[in-house]
Amino acid sequence: MSGGPLEGIRVIDLTSVVVGPICTRMLADQGADVIKVEPPEGDILRRLAQGSRNPGMSGKFIQFNRNKRSICLDLKQQDGMAAMRKLLENADVFVSNVRPNALERLGLDPATLAALNPRLIHVGILAFGSEGRYANRPAYDPVIQSLSGVAATFHRATGEPRFVPMVMTDHVTGLIAAQCIGFALFRRERTGIGEAIEVPMFENMASFVMSEHMGAATFDPPAGPSGDNRLLSPDYRPLPTKDGFITIGPNTDAQAFAFFDAIGQPELRHDPRLNSASARTANAAHYFSIRKSAMASRTTDEWLAILGPRDIPCARYNTFEDLMADPHLADVNFFEPEDHPTEGALRRTRTPNRFSGGMREDKLPAPRLGAQTRELLAQLGYDDTQIAAMMEAGAAKAPTA
Missing domain, CATH: 3.40.50.10540 (Crotonobetainyl-coa:carnitine coa-transferase; domain 1)
Known part of the structure; x- marks a missing residue:
């Protein structure tokens, strides 16, 4: 050894x-x-x-x-x-x-x-x-x-x-x-x-689990309900595209605003429900529904080509078989x-x-x-x-x- x-x-x-x-x-x-x-x-x-x-x-x-x-x-x-x-x-x-x-x-x-x-x-x-x-x-x-x-x-x-x-x-x-x-x-x-x-x-x-989801229940008395409403949204998952699925994560203001531009809705950066990280967190269901609706309009490859150059976190959805053929994993043996x-x-x-x-x-x-x-x-x-x-x-x- x-x-x-x-x-x-x-x-x-x-x-x-x-x-x-x-x-x-x-x-x-x-x-x-x-x-x-x-x-x-x-x-x-x-x-x-x-x-x-x-x-x-x-x-x-x-x-x-x-x-x-x-x-x-x-x-x-x-x-x-x-x-x-x-x-x-x-x-x-x-x-x-x-x-x-x-x-x-x-x-x-x-x-x-x-x-x-x-x-x-x-x-x-x-x-x-x-x-x-x-x-x-x-x-x-x-x-x-x-x-x-x-x-x-x-x-x-x-x-x-x-x-x-x-x-x-x-x-x-x-x-x-x-x-x-x-x-x-x-x-x-x-x-x-x-x-x-x-x-x-x-x-x-x-x-x-509770480090993630105590949230407002951290305070005594609680400042609100337990649970991170972003992570518990039914749309917190890979999103359907025209030919498969994609996962996106525009979280910072810069990423979210670039995302709004990418989907052709730049006016959303001024929406009070979406114009800051705290607003998007409070209105996670609304924000996620916009993301889901937008992704359905193009193929996965088309979205990767649009979102990647804008430095928006995104990735294709891998099955187990896809993962075994993933090119990055091949690069690192x-x-x-x-x-x-x-x-x-x-x-x-x-x-x-x-x-x-x-x-x-x-x-x-x-x-x-x-x-x-x-x-x-x-x-x-x-x-x-x-x-x-x-x-x-x-x-x-x-x-x-």
Whole structure:
């Protein structure tokens, strides 16, 4: 391994599905040695997501688990837990999305592991904060979207509650967890001591939604209703053109006035409902209706040619297939080809962020279940006989071919 700001940091990853793996993938992409600890049945995402060439290697699992090594241990067996504790003795970070009561039963709670390794940063990605009444409840992304107000934003905008059709709360919380780990590593550089971090999905998403939509309810008593009426407008979306859709964002006065000129209605810059940013915000429904009506009069390419030179933010609407053919993403080599040792030719998304001090140079393929079990046990001091005995007893597992 070489390169990357987290080179030399070892992360023990006891996470599954998306919220934890997206966090640890970010750490791995930045050079950390991420060891993914999986149970005998493996991360459920190996078989939960659609699309695969071989059992246990879904496309979604591959995207979220690159640059990691996999060790398969049965933590319910004494020998499996003993190996886990050896992994943790010299690790820098332990990340789990296991509920706190289950971690305590396993002896992987913060207090127990702090006694084992005082420098360890213990990260629990939770559904709910441990001090609230929802603590230890199970939850997945749609439960959090419903509870945190994400679904309510659609209800306010369209009259029907629904979920964002991607596991957005998992992504947001996983990225916040990676950020918290960076903060904790920085503090450990100063103190030499690790710490425990709680990263709750519900509270983080409630903050995400309400920072945007408390609005006038920020004041006590409220100065008006909650919700940003611009973002909750039914016309806050890609707008139909003659042959497709376009998205536009003329927000500043300069952009809005240039837009009025572009659509042949320069007199609108003097309309008291539209002549300032505050007026356009207060009259968002009216402003958005003008935008929608204007865009229907030309094709997408025609509008891009008119609006672009006027420095008005605008973009064509991309489907998933369009995105994979986007010329800018091609320029930055966003979709990288990969020759996976068992899955063949793949495409994977490149980490978008660049560090002038160096990036991770080696690129590990997403691992088969237990692909590095033997290698890692040997590094922990187990000999061939001990490894074979663990495999025989089911305390550890590795691919048979």
